Amino acid sequence: MRQDGPPELDDSEEEAEEPTGPQRRYLTRLGAERMHRELLRLLNVERPKVTAEVSAAAAQGDRSENAEYIYGKKRLREIDRRIRFLQKRLDTATIVTPAEQTDQGRVYFGATVTLEDEDGVQTTYQIVGSDEIDTQGGRISVESPIGKALLRKAVGDSVEVMRPRGEIELTIVAIAYM
Numbered sequence: 001m002r003q004d005g006p007p008e009l010d011d012s013e014e015e016a017e018e019p020t021g022p023q024r025r026y027l028t029r030l031g032a033e034r035m036h037r038e039l040l041r042l043l044n045v046e047r048p049k050v051t052a053e054v055s056a057a058a059a060q061g062d063r064s065e066n067a068e069y070i071y072g073k074k075r076l077r078e079i080d081r082r083i084r085f086l087q088k089r090l091d092t093a094t095i096v097t098p099a100e101q102t103d104q105g106r107v108y109f110g111a112t113v114t115l116e117d118e119d120g121v122q123t124t125y126q127i128v129g130s131d132e133i134d135t136q137g138g139r140i141s142v143e144s145p146i147g148k149a150l151l152r153k154a155v156g157d158s159v160e161v162m163r164p165r166g167e168i169e170l171t172i173v174a175i176a177y178m
Helices: 013-017 029-058 067-092 145-150
Strands: 026-028 094-096 112-116 122-128 139-141 158-163 166-176
Touching (some): 145 158, 145 166
Antiparallel strands (some): 112 166
């Protein structure tokens, strides 16, 4: 895990010159902690449990028609795939602590933004990386249409976002970095 200051997600020439190169991945500290807890649970609880189940099923004899063995091996492959994914993400991600953002008057990665729509309804979202998305929990991707539209905007700015039901105008009411 790399730790850098909060990114302002600038359009640097380095990124522009190499569009096919590796994409920078950001995680909030909280998102990285969630992923790390999941990784530990998979390594220390789930994988040993499924390994024991596969061993017990294998001891029953013929493995070719042993549904428990076949399912257990499949589940073990899924767990191993998720472990590799989490390890790679955590090893290569840049961890951002939103509260350390220097320009807290504008929306950047990690910001918690309160928006008001045309009907006066307010909604709050935190701008996070694609590995942390939880729309029900109020976490949207920096790469989403709303996330992209909000970047570098300030309180009082309005953005227009295309939704399946049509375009909507949202006004930034508050920006916080926690």
